Amino acid sequence: xxIKKFISKRSVDSNTIGGLALVFAAGRGxxxxxxxxxxxxxxxxxxxxxxxxxxPIRRIRAxxxxxxxxxxxxxxxxxxxxxxxxxxxxxxxxxxYVAGLAVxxxxxxxxxxxxxxxxxxxxxxxxxxxxxxxxxxxxxxxGRPELYKPEDNVRYLTNMQFAYASAVQxxxxxxxxxxxxxxxxxxxxxxxxxxxxSWTGALQIAGTARETQIPxxxxxxxxxxxxxxxxxxxxxxxxDPAIIATIRSQDVGKLIALALIILGLILLPxxxxxxxxxxx
Amino acid sequence: MSVVxxxxxxxxxxxxxxxxxLVTYFFVMPEEVMGFEANVIKWGSIAAGFAMMVGAIDILRxxxxxxxxxxxxxxxxxxxxxxxxxxxxxxxxxxxxxxVGTTYEPFAWLYNNIYVPADxxxxxxxVFYIASxxxxxxxxxxxxxxxxxIVGLIVMLGNTxxxxxxxxxFTPLSVWLNKNIVAAAFRPIIIGAGLGIIITGLRTILGRExxxxx
Numbered sequence: 293x294x295i296k297k298f299i300s301k302r303s304v305d306s307n308t309i310g311g312l313a314l315v316f317a318a319g320r321g322x323x324x325x326x327x328x329x330x331x332x333x334x335x336x337x338x339x340x341x342x343x344x345x346x347x348p349i350r351r352i353r354a355x356x357x358x359x360x361x362x363x364x365x366x367x368x369x370x371x372x373x374x375x376x377x378x379x380x381x382x383x384x385x386x387x388x389y390v391a392g393l394a395v396x397x398x399x400x401x402x403x404x405x406x407x408x409x410x411x412x413x414x415x416x417x418x419x420x421x422x423x424x425x426x427x428x429x430x431x432x433x434x435g436r437p438e439l440y441k442p443e444d445n446v447r448y449l450t451n452m453q454f455a456y457a458s459a460v461q462x463x464x465x466x467x468x469x470x471x472x473x474x475x476x477x478x479x480x481x482x483x484x485x486x487x488x489x490s491w492t493g494a495l496q497i498a499g500t501a502r503e504t505q506i507p508x509x510x511x512x513x514x515x516x517x518x519x520x521x522x523x524x525x526x527x528x529x530x531x532d533p534a535i536i537a538t539i540r541s542q543d544v545g546k547l548i549a550l551a552l553i554i555l556g557l558i559l560l561p562x563x564x565x566x567x568x569x570x571x572x
Numbered sequence: 573m574s575v576v577x578x579x580x581x582x583x584x585x586x587x588x589x590x591x592x593x594l595v596t597y598f599f600v601m602p603e604e605v606m607g608f609e610a611n612v613i614k615w616g617s618i619a620a621g622f623a624m625m626v627g628a629i630d631i632l633r634x635x636x637x638x639x640x641x642x643x644x645x646x647x648x649x650x651x652x653x654x655x656x657x658x659x660x661x662x663x664x665x666x667x668x669x670x671x672v673g674t675t676y677e678p679f680a681w682l683y684n685n686i687y688v689p690a691d692x693x694x695x696x697x698x699v700f701y702i703a704s705x706x707x708x709x710x711x712x713x714x715x716x717x718x719x720x721x722i723v724g725l726i727v728m729l730g731n732t733x734x735x736x737x738x739x740x741x742f743t744p745l746s747v748w749l750n751k752n753i754v755a756a757a758f759r760p761i762i763i764g765a766g767l768g769i770i771i772t773g774l775r776t777i778l779g780r781e782x783x784x785x786x
Contacts, residue, residue, distance in 0.1 A: 417627030
């Protein structure tokens with residue numbers, strides 16, 4: 293069967309060719325193999341880093357600015373504010389929330405190191421124990437457990453979007469933080485937070501992988517993690533070379549995506565739609 | 573509970589659940605397995621429901637402290653919040669117990685006449701924030717900023733009736749810009765974010781996300 297016939301046949305009925313169709317859910321076969329390749333690569337890089345191999349990672353200015361922001365807040369005698377955006381821990385944006393938690397863990401360690409007051413605000417009740425643990429652990433690991441005050445450092449606000457936006461805005465205005473760090477899945481509240489933070493004169497670092505909100509952060513904040521950089525920041529925040537090494541598999545994934553785009557562009561004038569093949 | 577169980581117990585549950593959900597997503601499964609998958613997703617909602625209770629208790633604890641200490645500039649707001657929280661919870665519970673549900677009149681009144689207008693008000697504030705952010709964005713300091721201003725104006729006019737009155741071509745031009753230029757700029761970001769999500773998933777499955785307490 294020619295490639296053209298094969299692809300056009302797949303596009304008509306994805307459940308008719310070979311044994312694969314009996315196993316894979318329609319349209320998910322190629323995606324499974326791509327996912328498998330990335331998982332295997334990620335695991336390989338992680339293990340090779342554990343064996344001592346080091347992979348160079350490009351500088352992320354926003355990540356480097358986090359320590360500067362914490363130091364600035366301490367010098368000004370003001371607190372550090374951290375928030376995650378209106379996402380949750382059980383949908384497609386959960387990984388962004390997890391990335392935000394990892395960055396919070398890093399900020400908490402820095403707050404402990406410099407003796408800064410950290411205020412973490414959020415709107416996901418499931419995250420309360422995690423945030424409490426991360427902030428407590430941050431102060432404890434820096435040898436300053438006495439600085440941890442859960443009623444002040446960890447503030448669950450509400451799980452309603454604009455009530456949460458209003459409460460974060462009020463926190464920023466009342467507490468006047470020296471640094472405002474926002475990493476996670478942000479929706480319409482992003483600009484409300486960024487503008488309120490801007491009014492208080494805080495050094496602002498923000499990041500989200502929700503592409504519609506990135507322009508707002510770029511416009512208002514001092515440093516921004518753009519898209520996937522929040523996941524790289526999460527890995528860098530861990531300080532663990534094995535975790536940092538997994539970023540390399542993201543880069544390989546980007547190369548695969550680029551190759552597929554170029555292949556698609558080459559095949560299109562020949563009357564072949566690569567998209568049909570990818571959704572086998 | 574032993575350290576091993578505390579450390580590896582939750583990790584084992586996460587690993588099993590994530591692998592199970594991945595398998596049911598990618599492979600054709602018998603109906604019984606898919607039924608179990610639906611139940612697993614429901615467990616998530618139930619756990620989230622319990623978390624809401626934890627959240628409510630957390631909020632009460634936080635604000636009762638202000639009330640007890642009579643913290644200047646705060647305790648009155650805390651009182652309003654506590655009363656509102658308890659009142660909404662009480663009317664909502666009565667609605668459930670009596671079988672009326674969320675249409676129970678006092679609960680619906682609170683929601684429609686207090687929560688909805690307040691929510692809409694905060695959302696409306698965005699208009700002013702967008703205006704002040706646009707003012708910063710559209711200051712022409714160099715050639716790319718001028719390009720941004722021109723494209724921004726075209727898109728804005730393309731989305732308003734005034735733009736159509738000035739020149740009907742604004743709307744199709746705005747649509748073309750969004751479908752081609754903006755989409756081309758956004759797609760690499762979306763692809764990169766997708767890859768980041770996959771690798772975060774891998775780190776979570778392997779228990780390497782966040783930090784490890786030794």
